[in-house]
Amino acid sequence: MRSSFTLFTLLLLHCWHIDRIHGQKSEGALTVVEKSKGEGADEEEEATVGDEDEGDLEVVQPTELWQTLKPGQAVPAGSHVRLNLQTGEREVRLGEEQLKYWRQEHREEEGETLSSFSPEELKRAMKKIKEDSNTAHYQASVESRFRPLEELKEDMAQLDLLVETDVQIMKRLLEQLNKNNTSTEQRVSVLQELEYLVHQVDNAQTLCSMGGLQLILGGLNSSDFRVQESSAFVLGSALSSNPVVQVKAVEHGALQTLLTALATAQPLHVRKKVLFAMASLLRHFPFAQHHFLSRGGLQVLSALFREDGGGIVRTRIVTMLYDMISEKELIAQKGLEAFLDSAHEERVRQYSRVSLQGALLEEGWCVLVPQLLDSTEHDFREKALRALLAMAPACLQEYRSHSSLLGSLRSLQDQYQDLIQSEMILGEENSYFREIVELIDALHVKMK
Structure with missing residues (x-):
């Protein structure tokens, strides 16, 4: 009697467990993002589909970065979906729990990958990445700053008609x-x-x-x-x-x-x-x-x-x-x-x-x-x-016989000496006036 009761109890628990499994969403369920019915809508319509419907939908695999969702695309359950108010588009990324496990797995995979390479191999790889990046950046920079050669040739041909030597x-x-x-x-x-x-x-x-x-x-x-x-x-x-x-x-x-x-x-x-x-x-x-x-x-x-x-x-x-x-x-x-x-x-x-x-x-x-x-x-x-x-x-003889010349030289000498003294009192010095005095002195010497 007791064994019959125990068997009956186990059977009830098993049925209750099966019913609970069918009543819950599948772990692989997807959320379908429907097109919003009006511009500026800030609500999201979601639909859950089972694993059996997954092959008929375009499934977006979220990452830690926000991605833009197109109408009708499906995302895994637990993903974080938002409406970008600036662009009016819906975006998706990993949910908090998914993001935590994704980062942990990513770090473990990265650590395993890095540990499988020697330091010298890593240095060579980083150097090549840097060179490729610099080359691509330089090429893009050059292309953005300069026009195509054919366009330049056409412009120069037109300008040549206007330029004169x-x-x-x-x-x-x-x-x-x-x-x-x-x-x-x-x-x-x-x-x-x-x-x-x-x-x-x-x-x-x-x-x-x-x-x-x-x-x-x-x-x-x-x-x-x-x-x-x-x-x-x-x-x-x-x-x-x-x-x-x-x-x-x-x-x-x-x-x-x-x-x-x-x-x-x-x-x-x-x-x-x-x-x-x-x-x-x-x-x-x-x-x-x-x-x-x-x-x-x-x-x-x-x-x-x-x-x-x-x-x-x-x-x-x-x-x-x-x-x-x-x-x-x-x-x-x-x-x-x-x-x-x-x-x-x-x-x-x-x-x-x-x-x-x-x-x-x-x-x-x-x-x-x-x-x-x-x-x-x-x-x-x-x-x-x-x-x-x-x-x-x-002209030396003419100078000596020219009575007014000697008087003019003496007057000029006194005038420029006074100018030099005035500049010295004011704390200024102009070598130009000294040069004129030197010319006058040199002419005096020749006339003696």
Whole structure:
């Protein structure tokens, strides 16, 4: 009887256990995410399917990172599903319990994997990963910064039609300058562009080979002062430190053209530009200096000097004469080794034909230059003192007989000594004033 009761009890427990198993969800159950019925919906509809239905659904295997779910996709039970309010899409990742076991298993697998490799193998693998990463990153960076080669070729082909070289620009400008119907404003604009270009030595020489020198010299004879000024400016810029252009200019009669322009009544701004062109032509060019003297260049300059009341033209004339004197002295003071150079010997021979000192004495420049000392500008006085010192070998007797010159030097010396003392009292020191005093002292010594 007792054994029958025990058997009956066990049978009831077994039936109760089977019923409980069928009443619960399967451990492999899946959750189906249905499409939301309205935009902005924040509720999720889930459906549980058994293992037998799993083959008919697209199952998403969650990880520790959030993944976007598509409508109709299924996820394992226990997964964490949320609605992203920013994008409006549902996302899934492992649930808390799943995530804990996943991390633990991942660490164990990682540890087993790492333990199966030697340290040297791991180093090589990490180095290769780093190199591959750097290469991929560099390639992506380059591709993002640069355009395809074919596109660049097409753009360059279009730009090539618009880009002009300096030679092409000068050719176009000279053609416009040579037209009879070109207005004065257009001529001035063309000359300004040419002046910018001829600062380069090659461009200035190319201008001569194109016949532009004749057009520029023709502009000096224009009846419009603006064209005269701009033409003189272009000519002076092209001649500066360019022996090839200097020779070409003399061959085309530039020296006589400039002398004629200086001898003609001109506004001050035109005379300054013509003087600039003349100084550029004569600098370091003894052949042009010789012809300048022989064609009455000093007489033309002396007339300009007497007419100028402001001192700007006077200062430029005196500076040009000082440069010419200094050039010849520097050539004569070269060492003996310089005379072994045939080119230097030729320059010495050419400078020997330039009798500038004697011409200055004959044309009365020993008396004209001291007049610049009466200026109130320190720069004008300095230029005059330097020229007087350079002219001293030829003008010394004139200096001594010039009673007002000695008085002017004493007055200037006292004035600049006072300026130096005032600066010392104020705690300032200007070596420029000391330099002027030294020039005055040097001239005093020569006059004794």
